[in-house]
Amino acid sequence: MLIFDKLFRGFNKKKKKQKIELLENINGTYFSKNALILYMTAPFLPDNPNKTHQNMLQVKELVKIVGNYKYNVDLVDFNNKLQLNRTYDLIIDIHPGIAPIYEHKMSPDCKKIAYITGSNPDFSIKAELLRVQAANSRTGATLKQRRIVNLFRKDVLDTFDSFFLIGNEHTRSTFNEYAANRFFLIRNTGYINFPQPDFSKKQTNNFLYFASFGQIHKGFDLLLEVFSKNKNINLYVCSNFESEGDFYRAYKRYLYKNKNIFPIGFVDINSKQYQQIADKCSYVVMPSCSEGMAGSILTGMSSGLIPIVSRECGLDEGDVYIFENCSIDCIDKTLTAFARKSSEWIRHESSRIQQIVRDKYSMNNYREQIRAALTNIIPV
Template sequence: MSRFLLKRIQVAIGIDVVLNNIFKTNFDKNVLLVYIIDPFIYSANFSVHQAFDQVRIIAKTFSDLGFNVDVIDYRSNKIKLKKQYNIVFDICIKNNPIYAKNIKSDTKRIVYFTGSESDFANSAELERIKDVKSRRGVELLPRRQAPLINSEVENCDLAIMIGNEYTFATYKDFHFKRTALVPNTGYDFSFVFDKDIKKATSFIYMGSVGSVHKGLDLLLEVFCELGAPYKLYVCGCYEREEDFVKEYYSELYNTDNIVSVGFVDIKSDKFKKLSEECAFTILPSCSEGCAGTITTCMSAGIIPICSRICGYDEDEVIILDDCQKQTIKQAVIDASDMSMADIEKKSREVVELTRKKYNTENYYIQMRKAIEKVL
């Protein structure tokens, strides 16, 4: 039995594990990567999220810089570490971290943020929950309440974040020694320039858990009011949220211009067909880092419309000034009024932007530049 198969079994049954020296190198320096371990115990081609590719790149970056790389899951609490680390790269800084006895006085600590500041994000979601109650008289469950960020992050030598200056500003109450921004990553879809003409009035929503947080409730109400010819394809994990589905059942399943798709594999023919059908993707989220579903859709030539907090600049996407229903409705109408020539031109531009900026090569370059700030 290979060591990775054994680790996979241990993880499956809930045993905390350490992946020691994943590249089998012989350097004189060690780094502990505290993030997710699944990407290292499954095939290199196995990926269910951009984070899988990115954590592998982070590990490779440290190896290229001359560090032996150990990896543990950020949720681990019964780990026995045997090394002293020169660097710790941690996505979830705690007061008494599991590696406290394995760092030296000169150990460099890096914290990694992949979303907006948690108090900001939590408050934004609760405000959205309140808005649903005022509109429809039902109080849905919050789905994305995150632990508050520990002030210990201010003692880290570097804070790295996925996003832009706008999303980094949500951390205004924290004072970091050094900061760095890195881009999210998209995909290199081979089909992107070999597709049928899109429909200007077709839109796709893609989102993970937290439908109210992501603004799906607003989109369902807007498209229900708009009716034909405007069409919304709803993709994601919303079906896991029983209270949300119960409240929005009619919009999701009994509305002619709303198609409930559910989870869709972005490497499937289904996603390719959706990318051919839809000219635009829309995400009126209340809090993100640099929304991964946007880079995914951009990679497929789908033009993004999103809230400013999604982490993109105005010259990259169509920005919603706010997430009021009337603003969203007008954005849908204005986008649909674009000529097919302009849509095709903009579609090519977002693909080119993704391949230039939101790609794994640039992620590696920017991550390496960030890490080198503390070396």
């Protein structure tokens, strides 16, 4: 199953009757050219329950920006196989090959952009398989892969003019079979409106694991094994771990039999509960095996949490702290060293991290990067 498909269905599971087939000319313009964006229509639903998720905000911005290049913009869910009634001069597709409904609806000079939000699926699948096999070997469980994705077909991607990739150079390196000059790297977004942390509540040995699904993929198993042995550090867990039955059964004892592990579950980032957790913690940690540019880490950074992540999270060194490797021993030693930092260092570094989000990962930064990329592709 495509990762985004699962996320998309999660966004809309309570609003199925509101699903929109196609949003035509969403900006209400009268230009001579048409653009089709294959992403998701959920952000435009009146009762969308996930309005502040990064994807939701970015889709709305993308629609506006493309319209500013004098296109009438249509928006459709990326996996919708409806029939189109007009011809397009620009295509932006989040997963080329899934639903090529525009194949015979393109003008002769149509530009095609692949808008990619993660590492190469081939890389991601192999990386997760290695993690699952290792976890099964350590625990004797029969855990299965969760984040199975549809592979990109090279013959399909070769027909696209450019790639907009949410990620950094490490993310791009997973697509090495394609020329680097076809890629435009776009940074994911954080939030600039989060309050300053309450440093009087922070503990230097408190860490937050903040993620969605795919616990093995994200390295949650590694963290549980580290924290279950090292009682000098504390882990607060905000993820959907209970929804993955095989993982939950294998790691339930780690979750509930260690006084330094606090299994909380899903938390709304706009809630008082999230702010209370962020105030207690000094760090956000995720040793993932594959990402585009980890949005949950940027959310934590927006709250002033200091990020400690794997290189595969797609964030640059200097903006985050990167594990040398994701072995249990390395994770343990790294987190122990950070837990010994002074409160003064935590305060200074937390403020620096929030400033990095404002300077590099704001919605304004996203707009500028999309505009710069489009200007390189679309004739003026």
